[in-house]
Each structure stands twice: as C-alpha cells, then as structure tokens.
Amino acid sequence: MISRQASECLNLEYRLRFGIFIVHLKRLTLKPYPTKTSIKLLFLLPFLFVSCEDDEDCCTVVLPKREQAAYTVTFSFNWNEKDFPTDYRAGPHFSPLVGWTHQKDNPFFDAGKTATDGIERMAEVGATSTLVAELDAQIKEGKGYKIYTGNGLSGGVGNIAIEVEVTTDFPAVSLATMLAPSPDWYVACVAVNLLGADNSFVKEKTVVGHVYDAGTDSGTTFTSANSDTNPKAAIAKITQPPLGDGNGVKASLCSITFTKK
Numbered sequence: 001m002i003s004r005q006a007s008e009c010l011n012l013e014y015r016l017r018f019g020i021f022i023v024h025l026k027r028l029t030l031k032p033y034p035t036k037t038s039i040k041l042l043f044l045l046p047f048l049f050v051s052c053e054d055d056e057d058c059c060t061v062v063l064p065k066r067e068q069a070a071y072t073v074t075f076s077f078n079w080n081e082k083d084f085p086t087d088y089r090a091g092p093h094f095s096p097l098v099g100w101t102h103q104k105d106n107p108f109f110d111a112g113k114t115a116t117d118g119i120e121r122m123a124e125v126g127a128t129s130t131l132v133a134e135l136d137a138q139i140k141e142g143k144g145y146k147i148y149t150g151n152g153l154s155g156g157v158g159n160i161a162i163e164v165e166v167t168t169d170f171p172a173v174s175l176a177t178m179l180a181p182s183p184d185w186y187v188a189c190v191a192v193n194l195l196g197a198d199n200s201f202v203k204e205k206t207v208v209g210h211v212y213d214a215g216t217d218s219g220t221t222f223t224s225a226n227s228d229t230n231p232k233a234a235i236a237k238i239t240q241p242p243l244g245d246g247n248g249v250k251a252s253l254c255s256i257t258f259t260k261k
C-alpha cells in the first residue's frame, strides 16, 4: 500500500522526469550524431517508467512506522495484616497472571463491563483456560496481539514478573490475577497504554493495581461460602471493607511497573 500523499509525490516526480526527457529529446533531434546528452538520454529512459514504490529514498513522505517493544511487567504486592486488618486471615495468595496485549482502550477486564465466563473462572478459582480461549477469539477478530499466562504468588507480599510484547497497533497491556481467598475478586491492570505522547514507547511506567469485584459471586468477605450471582452484576472496583476503607483500596496493595527492555 502507498499513501495518497506518497502517490501525489510520485505523480509529481514522473512529471518532472518526463519534462527532463522532452528537453533532452529536443536537443538530441537537432544533432545528427551521438552526443553525451543522447547517451545520457538512453540511460534516463528506463528510469522514466520505473515505479519508485519500493524505493525508500524516492519521496520525502514518511509512512507510519510499525514499531515493536518488549517490557518486563512487575506486579508488587503488599497485602499484609497491618495495612489490611479487617477479616485478615492466613494464607493469602494470587493466582497465575493471565492477560494480553491489545488495541488501546479495550475494556475487556474493566469496571462497568459484564464478566465473561473466563473472567468469572479466573476471579473465582484462578483458572486461565477459558479466559485464554476468549482472548484468542478477540485476537482472531484483530483486537489484540499476544496472550500471556504467568506465575502466581503463594503469599500476600512479593512480586510476580512477566515479559510482554507490544506494537504501535497493539500498545496496551491488560493482566489479571485472582486475589485469594475471596468470592470473585481480582487485581488487574486494564488497558495500560505504553505509547507516549510523542508516539514512541515509554521507558518505564508504574500504575496502581486496582482490585475488582467480578460481579459473579455474592460473598461479602474473604471466606464467604460460594453464592453465584445470577444474573451477573457489572464488574466494579472494590471500595468497601474488608479490603476497602469505604472509598477504595489502599494503593499500596499492588503497584505494577512496566520497564522497557
């Protein structure tokens, strides 16, 4: 494909070449013997009709570059009894990370959406296979680039790191992990765009890992019995106890850093 601007540039260049050709032709027809000009003309002829579509230096029009970048994404958890005392119990942990890189602003895991079956299974039992199949279907529709599954964490404090790749067409990252024990709560980064204002990839970015209620189980605290929510409620950021303080969950529970490799 060549852009309209590039096409106009090519037309202009062809017209210029044709003009040069005519000037030399007139000079040539006035001389009955071969001259340096007529020899040059012979060399010019093929260039007059050769397309410069494949010649990067032909035009000054710069077509958009499709760049790629790799990042290490580090989830740093600090879910501890001192900072989150309400109903705290031993054995907190996080399920294997799962997510994808995709077009910016894709709301797949975001508040306000209804959880898919894959999000429900991830948020309730930490399973990834249904979610991976759903993300694969999204990628086949052209909405995403790659799917990732990673490690979990067998405690409330510690890090999980994962490597991801983004492109200018798919510059955003969404990753999620079940917070356990819990009814249907998960920590996630949703559609974090790694393209900066100058349209190049940022060196580093840190965001809060928000805690979401998937809206698929009606339990109210960490160890509530299973109570399926039917129909599903919308995904929502958690604000209330035991994790929240009425307004939200302390940002210290999870921070997520993206470091360009």
Ligand SMILES: [Ca+2]
Residues within 6 Å of the ligand: 120, 124, 216, 217, 227, 228, 229
């Ligand atoms: Ca459920």
